[in-house]
Amino acid sequence: MTDGSPDPFAPAQLGPVRLRNRIIKAATSEGRSPHGLVTDDLIDFHRSFAAGGVGMTTVAYCCVSPEGASAPGQIVMNAEALPGLRRLTDAVHEHGAAISAQLGHAGVVAQKKLTGVTAVAPSRFVNPTSFAYCREIRRDEIRAVIDQFGAAAQVAVDAGFDAVELHFGHLYLPSSFLSPLINRRRDEYGGDIDNRSRFVREIAQRVREVVGDRIAVIAKLDMDDGLPGSIWIDEALRTAQLLDADATLDALELTQGSSVYKPMYLFRGDVPVREFAKVMPPALRPAVRLAGKRAMGSYPYEDLYMLSAARQFVPLMHNTELILLGGITNRDHLETGMREGFAFAAMGRALLREPDLVNRMLADPGARSRCNHNNKCMVTVFGRTHCVLDPDQRYGAAAAITAAPATS
Template sequence: MAKLLNPLKIKNLTLTNRLVMPPMATAKAENDGKVSQGVLEYYNEKSNGGYISLIIIEHSFIMQQGKASENQLSAADDSTVEGLRKLADTIHKNGSKAVMQLNHAGSAAKFEVTGKEVVGPSAVANPRMGNVPKQLSVEDIKDIINAFKEAARRTKEAGFDGVEIHSAHGYLLNQFFSPLTNKRTDEYGGQVQNRIKIHSEVIKAVREAVGEDFPILLRLGAADYMEGGSTAEDSKIAVVEFEKAGVDIIDISGGFNGYIVPGAKEQGYFAPLTEAVKSVINIPVILTGGIVDAEAAEVLLTEEKADLIGVGRAIYKDSNWAQNAIESLR
C-alpha cells in the first residue's frame, strides 16, 4: 500500500492517511475575527469527501496585540467559541480532522491593525518589516503565555482535534527563536535553550488547559536562511526540548524567509530540515514546501524525510487535488 494512504494514531487522534492541509490565511473572517459564512464555505469545500486526513486552520490571533492582519480569525475571547465550533463541525461532517493554529504576530503586527503598541523579544528592527518594536517585559511574556493557554482551552471547547502553536514565518515565538530578533540578556535570550524558554512555557500552559490526551502540534520556522539567523542545528536542539515538554507533532516550515526557500525548485524543499529534526526526535514530523504531485509526496515518505505531508498551494488552487491524489495511489 502507498505510504501516503497509511493511517496514523497520535494520542486520541486517528488520521486516515498522511495528507495534511497546512494553515493558509484566507482573510475571510469577520472584522472582529469571528468565523464568517465565507470561512465555513471555504473549509467545507476543502474538506469535502474527507480525503485530507488533517486540516490545520489558518493562524488565529490569541490577543488583539498579536493580530497579524485584517479579517484574521480570532481565538482571543470566549465569544469566538460558538463560531469556531461551527467550523470544527463543518470539517468533521466531511470526514477530516481539524487542528487550530494559534499565533501572536509580535513585531510583525501593525498599529493600524491592532490599535496596540507593537512588541517583540527585543527592540531591534524586524528583518522583514523594518520596524523596531518595544521589548517585552517578563510580565508581558507571562500575559502572552496565558493568552496562548486560554486560546487553547477555547480550541478544545470548540471541538477541535488538536492545537498548533505557531513559531514560524517570523511571528512572535519565531522572533524569540531567531538570533536576528532575540538580543535579550535575561533568561529568554542567548543560547538556543534560553531562546526557546517561552516555547516550553507556552507548551506547558497549553497542556494544562487541554489535558494529556489532546494533541499539541508546534510549527517551527526551522531556519531563517539569512546571515546570523536560526539554523537546522538550532532546530535540532529545540525540537528535543519541545518533545520533552509534551509536543506530539512537529510541523516544519521556514523562519524569516516565510514558507519559501530562496532559489528552491524541488518539491518538498524543507526536506533537509525535516530530515535533520527527525533524526533526533521520536514524534511525527510534517513536511511542506512546494509539493504538487502525489508521487513526490510518496517518495518523500518512502525516503523517511517526514511522517506527514503538507500540501498547501496545490489544494488552495484545486479543491479536488486531494481526491485525485489519493485515488491515483489506490
Template sequence: MSDSKLFTPYKLGPLTLRNRTIRSAAFESMGRDFGPTQQLKDYHVAVARGGVGMTTLAYAAVNRSGLSFNKQLWLRREIVPALRDITDAIHAEGAAAGIQIGHCGNMTHWSTAGCFPVGASTGFNLYSPTFVRGMRRSECAAFAKDFGRAVLTAHDAGFDSVEVHAGHGYLISQFLSPYTNRRRDEFGGSLQNRMRFMRMCLEEVMEAAALTRTAVVVKHNMEDGFKGGIQIDESIEIAREIERLGVDGIVLTSGFVSKAPMAVMRGRIPTKTMSYYMPWSSWPQKIVINLFGNRMIKQYDFEECYFLENAKKFRAALTGTLIYVGGLVSRRGIERVLDSGFELVQMARALVNDPAFVDKLRQGDIDTRSGCDHRDYCMARMYSVDMQCCHNCREEIPARLWRELDKIK
C-alpha cells in the same frame, strides 16, 4: 502502491486521522473583523469533503496584541459559536479540524493590535514597517498563559488539534532567533535562554491540552534562511526540546516572513501583482514593492519537496512524529516523503488550486499531480484580498498581470 501509508489512519496523540494528509495552516485571508466568515467555512468544508485527513484554520492570534490583519482570526470566546459551526461542518465530512495559534509579534500594527507593537526586542521592523517595543518579563508570562487559554477556547469551538506557530519569524520565533532576540536578560543570549519563552508557552499549551484531550503540533523552523538567524544544528536542539515537552508532532518548515519570505514558500513571487492588490492606504509600500520588489525579496526557484533534504536531518535526530511540509504537488512527491520516514504530510497550494486534490490522489495513480504551477499568484494577493489560485479566478485578473504570471511559469 498497495503498500503505501498515504491512505492509512494515523494516531496523532489523542486524535486519529483517517489518512496521512493535512491542509497546512497557510493564511486564507478569509476572515472579517478578526472572526470567521462563510467564505472561510466554505473553503475548509470543501477541503474536508475533498478527502483530507485534517484541515487547519490558519493564523489565529492568542490575544489582541498578536493581530496583523483585519482578516486574521483572534481566538476569543465571542467567536466560539461561529467556529463551532465550521468545525461541525468539517467533522460531518469525515475530517478532523485543527487551528493554528500564535502571535505575530513585531509584524503587528497599532491599527489591528490596539497597542504599540511588541516583540522579543525593541527596534524598528522595516518590513511592517513599524517601531516595536521589547516585551517585559511580566508580559512573557502573561502571553504564555494566553497560549494555554487559546487551547481551551479551541476545544470549546470543536477543534481536535492546535498547531503552535513557533516559526517564520513570528513571536516565539523572534525569541528563538538571534537575529531578532537581542535581549540581555534571562530570555536572551544563550540558546537555553532564547528557548525560555517557547518553553513557557508550550508548558501552558500542554497543560490545557491534557485537560481537553487536544492534539498539539508545533510549527518549527529548521533554519531562518539567512546569515545571523537560526541554523540547522541549533534548530535540532530546539526541536529536541519541543519533543521533550511532550507535543504530538512537529511540522518542519523554514524561512522568516520579514526577511526571507520566499524561503518559506519557494517560487518567484509576482511583485507587480502583489503591488496591484495592495490597498492605496498602504501606498508607500505599494510603490516600493512595484518598483523594487524583485530586489528586496530574495527569489527561489520552486523544486518539489524542497525542504526534504534538511528535514531528513531532523528525522535522523528525533524519535517522535514529524510532519513534512514544503512543495508537495504530486503523488510521487508524497510517497517520497513518506518513504523517508515522515508520518504525515501537509499541503496548501495544491489544495488552494483544488480542494479535492486528496480524493484525486486516492482515485489516481502514481503520476497524479496537482494543477498548481507555482506562479505564486495566491501568495501575491493573500494578505490584501484572499488566497485564490490564478486558475480559479482567471477572468478577474487583468491582462497585464497575466503577462507577469506567464513570465514566471
C-alpha cells in the same frame, strides 16, 4: 507501499486523534473572516478540503490576543468567536476530516495601525520590511502571552477542534525568541539556544496542561528563516530536541522563512512583483516594481524543497512525530516523505489550487497538482485568499469578501 513505510492514505494516529489519512491541509492565510468572526465563506473553504479527502485541515491564523494579530480580520480565540468556530468544526467533521486551529502571536510582524499598540519583540527591534519599531517585551508580559496561548487552546477544545498548531515559525513572537539576531536579552530567555528556547517550551507546556489528552498539540517550527545571523538549522535542531524531550507535543511541522525578510524563501518559485505593486498605495507602486524582487527574494521552486533540511530532524525525535512541508504535489512526494521517516505531510498551494487533490490521487496514483507556482495567490491575502487560476474562486465569489459573520 511495500517497503514497510506508512501508507500516506491509510488511517493514522496523531496523539489522541485518529486521522483518516496522513495528509494535512497546511495553514494558509484565508481572508474569509473580515469582521474577525467565522463566516459561511470560511466554513465552505475548509469544508472543500474535508470533502476533497484530507485527513485534517488547519485554520489560520487564530490570534491568542487582539494585540497578537498580524493582519485585519483575523479570528481572536475568545468567547465571542466560539459559536462560529463550533459551526466550522461541525461542518468539517461531517465530511470525515479532522480540524486544527493555528494559534499565534504576531510579535514583530504586528502593525500598530492595526492593533493600536507598539509591537513587542524579545529585544528592541526594527522590522526590516515595515521599518516599524518593536519594543522589548517585559517578563510579566511573557507570562501573560504564555497564559494567552493556554486560554486560546481551551477555546479550541470547547469549539470542537481536534488539534491546535502552535505557530513557532516565521519570526512571529515565539519564533523571534529563537533568533540570536532579534533576541539579545540577558535574562533566562536570552543567551544560548537553550535559554532562547525557553519561551516556546513554556508555551507548549502550558498548552499541554490545559488540553491534556483531549486534542493533539502540534508546533510549526522554523528550521531556518533566511535572515542572515538569525535562525539556522544547527540551533533549530537543538530547539526540536528540547521540545521532544519535554514530550509536550504530538508533532512538529517543519518550515522555513519569515514574514519580515524576503518572504519568497518560504514559498519559492515566481515572484509576483507586478501583482503586489497593484495592491500597494499609488505612491509606493514604482518602488515596488523597481525593487520588489530584490526585497522579496528570488528562490527557484523545486519539488520537496524543504526535505534536505527536514531530514536532519528525523533521528532526533523520540516522542514527537514529524510533518513534512514544502513542494508536495503528488503521491510520489507523499510516499517519499513516509520513506524518509515523516509521519505526516502538509500541503498548501497544491490544495488551494485543487481542494479535491487527495481524492484525485486516490482515484489515480499518477495524478499531479495543477499548481504552477506562479505565487499570485500570495497577493490575494489582501482580500480573500484563492488560487487565481480557479475561475469559480476568482470571479464567482467576489462578494464574499464583505460577507457577514456566520450566525451561531
